[in-house]
Structure formats: C-alpha cells, structure tokens
Amino acid sequence: MLITRHAEARTVLDDPRYVPPPVPQDGREGTLAWLRAHVSRFSTGDPHDRRRRAVVERLASLDPAELRSAARAMTLERGGEWRRVPTEVLGAALGVKDTAAVPVAASGYLSGEGSPEADAAVATLLDQADLPTVTLLLQAYAATEGLIENTLKHAATSVDVEALLHETLRHDPPLKASRRLDTRTGDEVTIDLVAANRDPGVFADPDRFDPSRGRTPHLTFGYGIRPCPAPDHALALAAGVLEGLL
Ligand code: HEM
Secondary structure (H helix, E strand, C coil), rough: EECCHHHHHHHHHHHCCCECCCCCCCCCCCCHHHHHHCHHHHCCCCHHHHHHHHHHCCCCCCCHHHHHHHHHHHHCCCCCEEEEEEEEHHHHCCCCCCCCCHHHHHHHHCCCCCHHHHHHHHHEEEECCHHHCCCCCCCHHHHHHHHHHHHCHHHHHCHHHHHHHHHHHHCCCCCCCEEEEECCCCEEEEHHHHHHHCCCCCCCEEEEECHHCCCCCCCCCCCCCCEEEEEEHHHHHHHHHHHHHH
C-alpha cells in the first residue's frame, strides 16, 4: 500500500501496529547485518525503547550550537569543500577520531545490502566507539549531506539559511519514503514523504518552493512513535556548513 496523504501518513506513523520491516537477525557479530539487527532504527517494542533511549542519551551530550559553529569553521577552513564535514564534526563531538569508514558503512545501512567492504567499515567504527555512537554516525551521514545538497539548489531564493533549510526539508526531503509492516495483515506500507509534504490539504500552493513559509508540519523527520531524535543536530550541522558556503 502506498500512502501519499499527510493525515494518513501521520496515522500510520503513530500506530504501534505498524513496525519497521524486520531485518535478518543472524548476522555474524561485528558485521553490517549484525549492526542492523541491533540498532533502534530497525527494532520494535522493548528493544526499540531501550536502544532509542541510549541514542537519545548520547545526543543529549551534544550541543547543537557547538556543532553549528564547528561545521561553519571547518567548511571555511576547507575553502568550501564541505563533503564529510558534518560527519567529521559529529565524530569529533562524539569522540570518534577516524570517521573515514562512515560512508562505506552507511551505504548498506538502510538497504541492508552487505559487502566485505561494508563489514570491514563497520568493524573499524565499532573498534572506536559503542553501538549508540556508531548508530548516530550512520543515521546522520546520508540524510544530512542530502539536506545540504538539496538546499544548495535553492540557495538563490533566500539569504536566510534557516528558512532555506525548513523549506528544503518540506519540498525536497533527503529521504523520500519510510516503510512499515502492518503486523495485523502482513502488508507492507510505503509512506511517500514527498507527496505527504506536498499535500494540498495542508500546504498552500504545495509545489512552490517558498522559504517564507518558515517551519511547517512536514514529515521529513518522521512523526509519531519513532521520529528522528536529532532534528536540531541535523539542522545545526547543515546550517553551519551553509553559513560557511553562502
Ligand atoms: C536531514 C537530516 C536527517 C533526516 C531527514 C532524518 C530523518 C529521520 C527519520 C525520518 C527517521 C525515522 C525513520 C523511521 O520512521 O523509520 C530517523 C531516525 C533516526 N535518526 Fe535521523 N534524520 C536526519 C539526521 C539525523 C542526524 C544528524 C542524526 C544523529 C546525529 C540522526 C539520528 C537518527 C536516529 C538515531 C534514528 C533512529 C531513531 C529510532 O529508531 O527510534 N538523524 N531520522
């Protein structure tokens, strides 16, 4: 089933009967498959609550304002070479010195597509940090870089970095869909975030990119039972990079 309306998307995301499609639980310890079997993102019920609490606790030790100024400074220092800046800033704040393995480990994190390279990258990260910390680095990587990339396409429309980011999150979300399994029927449900964020019943003139909208009830950071726990951190990292660039 495909969900495109904003209200229906919120209903599904707020109903415990819908869970993330389960991932294989038999991966060898320290591999990408093992990691996916142990992170909050793909778990439900008590394990999800426990694992989510651990990442939220870790996030609470980070100050978004510091992430923002560090991201700005690093972007300026590198003459605008901003790729990897969010990951390095987040890694430094989390005490992870070498984040070079993050892109390779992250490449199969959502899809589950494993490879010896991805397993080696996960092992390198787990040598340096605990699971909640590695989870944060992997969750943050593609979404934050995607947000920056998409925002840069609209940079000419406003000088207000926050306004650009909020409207980009609605209009061009870096993650296009969320999937759930209906535990009663066994059906898979796909929530089309692009469509829900342009629901004409919620957003006037929805296809128009309009930074003057400010904050909107877009669903890009999720909603309900398991929304992204780090929207402030994501925005801070992206805003810092953009300040260094624009
Ligand atoms: C633009 C950037 C980001 C976007 C759009 C985004 C979006 C999301 C969404 C939609 C989910 C929920 C997925 C679902 O419902 O199944 C999620 C989960 C999560 N995000 Fe983000 N995220 C971003 C950046 C970050 C950053 C920077 C961090 C960490 C510093 C982070 C950490 C997490 C974690 C740990 C989860 C799993 C939560 C759970 O399982 O309960 N995200 N994110």
